[in-house]
Amino acid sequence: MxxxxxxxxxxxxxxxxxxxxxxxxxxxxxxxxxxxxxxxxxxxxxxxxxxxxxxxxxxxxxxxxxxxxxxxxxxxxxxxxxxxxxxxxxxxxxxxxxxxxxxxxxxxxxxxxxxxxxxxxxxxxxxxxxxxxxxxxxxxxxxxxxxxxxxxCIASGTAFEALKTHKKSLKGGNVLVLGGGTSVGSHTIQFAKYFFGAKHVAATCSAKSTERVKKFGADKLIDYKKGKTSEINEILESVKEYGKFDIVVDSVRDPILYGYLDSTLKTKEEGGIFTQIQGSKSVNYSKIIVSDFLPQWQYIVEYIKEKIGLSKFQFFSLLETPDKEYGPAVEKLWKENKFVxxxxxxxxxxxxxxxxxxxxxxxxxxxxxxx
Ligand SMILES: NC(=O)c1ccc[n+]([C@@H]2O[C@H](COP(=O)([O-])OP(=O)(O)OC[C@H]3O[C@@H](n4cnc5c(N)ncnc54)[C@H](OP(=O)(O)O)[C@@H]3O)[C@@H](O)[C@H]2O)c1
The missing domain is CATH 3.90.180.10 (Medium-chain alcohol dehydrogenases, catalytic domain)
Known part of the structure; x- marks a missing residue:
């Protein structure tokens, strides 16, 4: 003792x-x-x-x-x-x-x-x-x-579970993290690159977070504060270079991809998935109301389309509960000096x-x- x-x-x-x-x-x-x-x-x-x-x-x-x-x-x-x-x-x-x-x-x-x-x-x-x-x-x-x-636990465990919603191997895969500067996003990038073996990780963040997000292992940073047109153009550029995304993890309820799914996300058959982290819609936690917890209408439309067989894309909304694999994953990356x-x-x-x-x-x- x-x-x-x-x-x-x-x-x-x-x-x-x-x-x-x-x-x-x-x-x-x-x-x-x-x-x-x-x-x-x-x-x-x-x-x-x-x-x-x-x-x-x-x-x-x-x-x-x-x-x-x-x-x-x-x-x-x-x-x-x-x-x-x-x-x-x-x-x-x-x-x-x-x-x-x-x-x-x-x-x-x-x-x-x-x-x-x-x-x-x-x-x-x-x-x-x-x-x-x-x-x-x-x-x-x-x-x-x-x-x-x-x-x-909450931020990093959620990130780990979010990546596990992708049922196929992410080895060599292509990942997009919406909100790479959030705590959830930062751990998603690290687990994607160093634990699940993704080849390329793109992430949105503001200029203020750029240096920090680079350290987590993101290959391409997209400044969402430059406006919607610039954001989607940069995402499409990334797709041109590295192919469609195997998984998109949205930690900030950014509606940027709705309307561009055909050109950015792999289909359900190909293992593609859009995973939204449950949280507050406003990304401002000082004035929370119950409706803040409803996903955006675009997400709801896509989710319903998938459930009635009218969409080739898979949608998932995640509430965290880290499983038994999470602790050993942290330990492994920490020992290998790949966890910040x-x-x-x-x-x-x-x-x-x-x-x-x-x-x-x-x-x-x-x-x-x-x-
Ligand atoms: N369901 C669950 O189990 C679970 C668990 C954990 C968290 N969450 C949810 O996940 C969300 C993120 O939580 P967190 O603790 O990771 O956040 P956080 O660490 O508080 O995130 C702060 C960062 O968010 C970024 N940000 C703010 N607004 C943004 C926007 N519109 N687009 C992109 N980035 C933005 C800012 O970075 P920039 O400089 O890049 O703007 C800021 O530095 C929250 O809604 C939270 O409730 C859910």
């Missing part, structure tokens, strides 16, 4: 933890002392955790648009009396581990604990959970910092500036809270 592992005191069957909380979307965030209730048998025996649980001391947590979306929609999900802890992605140190948890005290772990219809969240000094029951939990690859590891995690900024977990940065959808990488 590492000497820095410290088990917090148990008071009345619970561990006290400071957390970033809210009641409804109208409330400002508030740092509050919360109780992590122990399983009564574990509390009585002094074990703190059940055989399947771990207690983790949070070291870092990253903010995702979904955290702001859940806060924005919270009055519809929670009664005002429920104090909700914000956050999903975390990285931390296991301070207590049950015999059947798959972890031991001293392990450095990362994962995602998001639970939309509960009061549980990651922006808390301590986390108590069953690793097998949360979205994802794995050991941090050697040499990766807590801040980097906390930035992975970009942090926009690191903040004390009590500051609201971090949340506002993510809300503006202008962060250049992940915004991380330090505990």
């Amino acid at each position: 590492s000497s820095s592992v410290q088990v917090p005191p148990v008071v009345d069957g619970a561990i006290k933890t400071e957390a970033l909380t809210y009641y409804t979307f109208k409330d400002p965030l508030k740092v509050a002392t919360m109780d992590l209730k122990l399983d009564p048998a574990a509390a009585k025996s002094g074990d703190i955790v059940t055989p399947k649980q771990v207690l983790v001391q949070t070291k870092a947590a990253s903010i995702n648009p979904v955290d702001l979306c859940l806060k924005g929609l919270s009055s519809r999900f929670y009664k005002a009396s429920v104090q909700k802890v914000m956050g999903g992605d975390f990285a931390g140190l296991v301070v207590k581990a049950g015999a059947e948890s798959g972890f031991k005290a001293g392990d450095r772990v990362y994962g995602d604990i998001i639970k939309p219809f509960s009061s549980t969240g990651a922006f808390s000094q301590y986390l108590l959970f069953e690793p097998a029951s949360i979205m994802f939990c794995n050991k941090i690859p050697e040499g990766m910092t807590y801040e980097e590891a906390s930035s992975l 995690v970009t942090l926009d900024s690191v903040h004390d977990y009590k500051t609201e500036t971090a949340i506002n940065k993510v809300a503006s959808a202008s962060s250049q990488g992940k915004v991380v809270l330090k505990f």
Whole structure:
């Protein structure tokens, strides 16, 4: 066991933890002392955790648009009396581990604990959970910092799953990422090139993100801020040179390709797929309304056409749940020095500036809270 592992005191069957909380979307965030209730048998025996649980001391947590979306929609999900802890992605140190948890005290772990219809969240000094029951939990690859590891699960796991919607091999393939400057987009580029073996990756981003997106391995960068005509012309140029795309991953709901599918995307028979990451339509997470989560009308039309057999293209809308292959994929690329995690900024977990940065959808990488 590492000497820095410290088990917090148990008071009345619970561990006290400071957390970033809210009641409804109208409330400002508030740092509050919360109780992590122990399983009564574990509390009585002094074990703190059940055989399947771990207690983790949070070291870092990253903010995702979904955290702001859940806060924005919270009055519809929670009664005002429920104090909700914000956050999903975390990285931390296991301070207590049950015999059947798959972890031991001293392990450095990362994962995602998001639970939309509960009061549980990651922006808390301590986390108590069953690793097998949360979205994802794995050991941090050697040499990766807590801040980097906390930035992975939602954005990077989604990127990995998005590429897996392509059912054939992407080896030697051609990929287009709409929104290469987003956290999801940055990981899509890296996994496409270095894990799935794509030959060519084109990505849209603004001039501000160009240098950063090049580092992820993109071969062609298309500045979407130069206007629709310039954007589609550059995409068509890329197709002329490298052929139609095997997969398009749209992380920003850019409608640029609708109307050009025949000339840009491989058909369903050829394995082509257009995968849209579910998120907010406005790419501005400060004012979320429920209809923001509906795909654009162009996507809906194409999706329906496909379902009734009137389209030769395949459409898919993805909500992330990283699978068992995701952790080893990260580990592999990290060991091979082919995995870059970009942090926009690191903040004390009590500051609201971090949340506002993510809300503006202008962060250049992940915004991380330090505990
Ligand atoms: N369904 C899921 O499981 C899941 C998981 C993660 C994320 N998401 C969704 O995916 C989307 C991206 O999330 P994220 O966390 O990756 O974003 P992010 O890191 O906050 O993205 C910020 C970047 O987005 C780029 N951007 C903003 N507007 C753009 C536009 N119209 N076109 C192209 N790029 C634009 C900007 O780069 P430039 O300098 O290039 O403009 C900015 O630096 C969100 O809608 C989110 O909700 C969904």
